[in-house]
Amino acid sequence: MKLKTPLSEKDVRDLRLGDDVILDGIIYTGRDEMHMRALEYAHEGRKLPYDLQGGAVFHTGPIMKKDSGKWKVLAAGPTTSSRMNSMEPEFIQHFGVRAIIGKGGMSRPTVQAMERFGCVYLAFTGGAAVLAAEGISDVKGAEWLDLGMPEAMWALEAKGFGPLTVAIDAHGNSLYANLDKKVQENMAQVRKRLGI
Amino acid sequence: MRSTKLVEEVTVNLLRTAATTLPDDVLEALRRAEREETSEIARTQLRTVLENVESAERLSLPMCQDTGMPLFFVTGRCLPHLEEGIRRGVSRATAEIPLRPNAVHPLTRHNPGDNLGKGMPFLHYHQTDDDFTEITVMPKGAGSENMTTLAMLTPSQGLKGVKAFVVESVVKAGANPCPPTIVGVGIGGSADEALLLSKQAVLRRLDDENHDPALAALEFDLKDALNLLGIGPMGLGGSTTVLAVKVETAFTHTASLPVGITLQCWAARRASARIAKDGSVTYSREGFL
Numbered sequence: 181m182k183l184k185t186p187l188s189e190k191d192v193r194d195l196r197l198g199d200d201v202i203l204d205g206i207i208y209t210g211r212d213e214m215h216m217r218a219l220e221y222a223h224e225g226r227k228l229p230y231d232l233q234g235g236a237v238f239h240t241g242p243i244m245k246k247d248s249g250k251w252k253v254l255a256a257g258p259t260t261s262s263r264m265n266s267m268e269p270e271f272i273q274h275f276g277v278r279a280i281i282g283k284g285g286m287s288r289p290t291v292q293a294m295e296r297f298g299c300v301y302l303a304f305t306g307g308a309a310v311l312a313a314e315g316i317s318d319v320k321g322a323e324w325l326d327l328g329m330p331e332a333m334w335a336l337e338a339k340g341f342g343p344l345t346v347a348i349d350a351h352g353n354s355l356y357a358n359l360d361k362k363v364q365e366n367m368a369q370v371r372k373r374l375g376i
Numbered sequence: 377m378r379s380t381k382l383v384e385e386v387t388v389n390l391l392r393t394a395a396t397t398l399p400d401d402v403l404e405a406l407r408r409a410e411r412e413e414t415s416e417i418a419r420t421q422l423r424t425v426l427e428n429v430e431s432a433e434r435l436s437l438p439m440c441q442d443t444g445m446p447l448f449f450v451t452g453r454c455l456p457h458l459e460e461g462i463r464r465g466v467s468r469a470t471a472e473i474p475l476r477p478n479a480v481h482p483l484t485r486h487n488p489g490d491n492l493g494k495g496m497p498f499l500h501y502h503q504t505d506d507d508f509t510e511i512t513v514m515p516k517g518a519g520s521e522n523m524t525t526l527a528m529l530t531p532s533q534g535l536k537g538v539k540a541f542v543v544e545s546v547v548k549a550g551a552n553p554c555p556p557t558i559v560g561v562g563i564g565g566s567a568d569e570a571l572l573l574s575k576q577a578v579l580r581r582l583d584d585e586n587h588d589p590a591l592a593a594l595e596f597d598l599k600d601a602l603n604l605l606g607i608g609p610m611g612l613g614g615s616t617t618v619l620a621v622k623v624e625t626a627f628t629h630t631a632s633l634p635v636g637i638t639l640q641c642w643a644a645r646r647a648s649a650r651i652a653k654d655g656s657v658t659y660s661r662e663g664f665l
Contacts, residue, residue, distance in 0.1 A: 198417070213485070243441050243476045254474070255441040257428075260519045260552050284519075284551040284611060305421050306519065306554035306610055307440040307643045308428040328487035330441075330476055343424070345417065345612065356551060359606070359613050363547060366606050373601040374539045 185338070186234030187278035189298040195346045197353050201302055202342040206320060206335055207236040207281065211259055213331035215267040217324060222274045229323040230335060232275040236302075239264060239282035240312070241330025244319070251319040253336065257309035258283040261301070269293035281344060285356030291348050301348035303355075315341035378655075380457040380464065383511075386649045386657055387465020390513045391446065392473050394647040395438040398429050399662045401582040402619070402644045409556060409609070409616040418614025425609070425642055440643045443475040444515030446497040449579065452506040455651065459499055462511075466491050478518075500572065510664065512648040514579060520553035520641040526571055529633040538563060538635050539598065545637045546602050546618065551611020554641035558582065559602065559621045562636040564628035570636035577622035578640040581662055586623065595621045609642075619644075 183191055185205030195201070208230055210218070221228055242256035261282030264271075268290040271277065278299050280286070283306035294300060304312060318337035325332045347355040398406075406429075410422040432439035446466050450458065467490045469475055477489045479496045491497070525545040529537045542561055549557075562573025586592040598621040608614025619642070628634060649659045 241441060241476065243438060243443070243474060245474060255432075255438045255476075257441050259442070260522065262552060283554070303610065303612065305424040305428070307442075307517075307641060308424050309441040310431040310435065310437050310439060311424060311428045312441075313437075314431070328477065328480070328489070330478070331487075343420065345420075347612065355612060359608075359611065360550070362606050362613070363550075366604055367543075367547075370543060370601045370604050373604060374536075374543070374597060376536045376540050376543075 185236050187236065188234065189278070192278050192298055192300045192350045195300050195349055197346055197349050197355055199346040200342070201344040201346060202340055203236065203338050203344060204340065205338060207238045207338050207341070208232060209240050209242060209332070209334040209336065210237045211239055211241055211331060212263055213327040214324065214333045215264050215271055217327070218275070219267060219270060228275070229333065232277050234276060234278050236279040236281060237277050238336070239280065242334060244329055244334070251322060253313045253316045253319060255309035256312045256316065257307050258304045260284050261286050265290060272297050272299050285347055285354060291352060291354050291357070294348055294350055295352040298350050300346055300350050302344035303347040304342070304344055312341070315339060379455050380461040382651065382655060383455065383458055383461025384464040384468065386511060386651060387462050387513070388469045388472065389659065390511065390647045390649055391465070391469040391475065391515065393659070393661055394513055394515050394645040395443050395473055395475060396436050397433045397661065398439070398644070399646060401662055403429065405582050405619040406642060409619065413609070413614050413616055415608060415614040417612045418608045418616065421609035421612060422616070438473065438475065440517060441476055442517040442519065443478065444517045444645070445478060445521070446491060447514045447516050447575065448497055448499045449512045449514070449576065450499065450501045450509065452504050452509040453653070454503060455509045462497060462499060463492055466497050508650045508652045510648060510650050512579060512646060512663065514575070515645050517641055517643065520557060520639045523549035523553040523639045524571070525637045526567055527635045528567060529635055531631065531633050533633060537633070541635050542598055542637060543602065546607070546639070547605065549639055550607060553639040554643070555607055555611060556609055556616045556619045556642050558640040558644050559598070559618050560638040560640065561621065561623045563623065563625045563634070565626035565634060567634050567636070569626055570634035571638070573624040573626060574636040574638040577624045578638055578644065579646055579663065580622045582620045591623045591625065595623050
C-alpha cells in the first residue's frame with residue numbers, strides 16, 4: 181500500500197506484519213552519530229534542525245554527490261539497524277517518529293516502544309542501494325555535515341520508495357522474533373545433519 | 377615512479393569493477409537461489425538484489441552504499457612503491473567512482489574523507505617466485521564485517537567443535553550481515569592467521585572445489601546444514617541463508633585450535649589484476665585460476 185509522510189498514528193496502527201509499503205514524502209537519514217547527537221540535543225532541551233513528529237527515519241549512510249551546487253543521492257541502501265538498538269526506544273518516544281526504515285530488525289525494547297508510541301519498522305533489502313536511490317526524487321536539505329557524509333542528517337524526498345516490508349508492527353509483533361523461534365526449532369535438524 | 381602510476385591506475389580500475397559489478401559465480405549463485413526459493417518474501421528480497429545489481433552495472437554506480445573498507449591481497453613479484461600506488465589509487469577512486477568515505481579514526485571518529493589513514497587501506501603481501509604481481513581487492517562492508525568471530529577452541533573440541541562454532545556464528549549474526557552470505561572459515565595458525573585465512577577463503581570462486589577432499593566434504597555439509605536454519609535472505613526467512621562455505625587451514629600449535637569466521641554479504645565484491653614484468657596488465661573479476 182502507498183503511504184505519505186508525515187504519518188498519523190492510525191496510518192501505522194493499521195499496518196500488519198508482512199504488508200508491502202511504498203513511501204512518498206520527506207524521510208530523514210539517521211544512524212549512530214545522528215542518533216547520539218539528537219538525544220544529546222533532547223537532553224539539553226534544544227530543538228533539532230527538523231521536526232521529526234510523524235516522520236520516517238531511514239537508517240542509511242548514503243553516497244551523495246554535489247553537482248552544480250545541488251546534492252544528489254547516488255546510493256542509499258539501509259544500514260544494520262541493530263546498532264541503534266540502545267538509542268531507538270528513547271528516540272521514538274522523544275521525537276514522535278512513526279516509521280523506522282532499515283535492515284536486520286531491532287531488539288525487544290524497540291519493539292515495545294513501537295507498540296507503546298505507535299511506530300513501525302519497515303525493512304528494505306540490504307545493499308539494494310541503487311534501487312533505493314531511484315526512489316528518492318530530491319534532496320531537501322543536509323544538516324550536521326560535520327559528522328561526515330554517511331553520518332549526517334539528510335532530508336530526502338521519497339517518491340515511490342520501496343518495496344518496504346512491515347517487519348515490526350505497532351502491536352508488539354516482529355518478523356525477526358518469530359523467525360528466531362523457528363531457527364531455534366530448526367537447530368535440532370541442523371545438529372543432526374552435522375553429527376554434533 | 378612509473379610503477380607507482382601503474383599501480384594507482386590498476387587500483388582505481390579494480391575498485392570500480394568491484395564496487396559496480398558482481399563476479400559471474402556470485403551472480404549465478406544468487407540467480408539459482410531466486411529460482412529455488414519457495415518463500416515469497418525471500419524471492420522478493422532476491423529479486424530486489426538482482427535488479428539492484430543490474431541497475432548498478434548499467435549506471436556504473438556502487439551497488440551498495442557501503443563501499444566497504446578496501447582490503448588488498450597481493451602475491452607474486454615485489455613491485456617498488458606498491459603501497460604508495462595503492463594509496464593514491466584508493467584516494468582517486470574515492471573521488472571518481474565515487475566510494476563512500478568510510479575510513480575514520482577508531483576513537484575520535486574523525487573522517488578525513490579520502491579513505492586513507494594509519495593502517496588504511498589494509499594490505500597483505502605474500503611474495504612468490506612468479507614473474508608477475510597479482511593484486512586482489514575485496515571491499516568489505518561493515519554489516520558483515522561486524523559479525524566476524526574468533527574462537528580459540530581446545531584440541532579436544534575437534535571438528536565437532538569447529539562445526540558447532542560455525543553454526544553458532546551464523547545464527548548469532550542472523551539478519552545483520554545481509555544474507556545470503558558466503559561463510560569463510562579459517563582453521564589453525566595463530567589467532568590472527570585463522571582470521572586472515574577466513575578472509576582469503578571468501579575470495580575463492582563460489583563454484584570451485586577445495587583441493588582437500590575432507591575439506592570439500594566439510595564445506596558441502598556445512599552449507600547444506602546452514603541452509604536448514606531458515607534465516608533466509610535478509611533474515612526474513614527462507615532456504616538460502618548461505619551461498620557457499622569455504623574452508624582454509626594452516627598448521628597450528630599442538631595446544632591450540634583457532635577458528636576464525638568471516639561472513640561476506642551477498643554483495644561479495646572482489647576483483648583481481650596481474651601486472652607482468654613488462655608492465656602489461658590483465659584483469660579478472662572472478663579471480664585467476
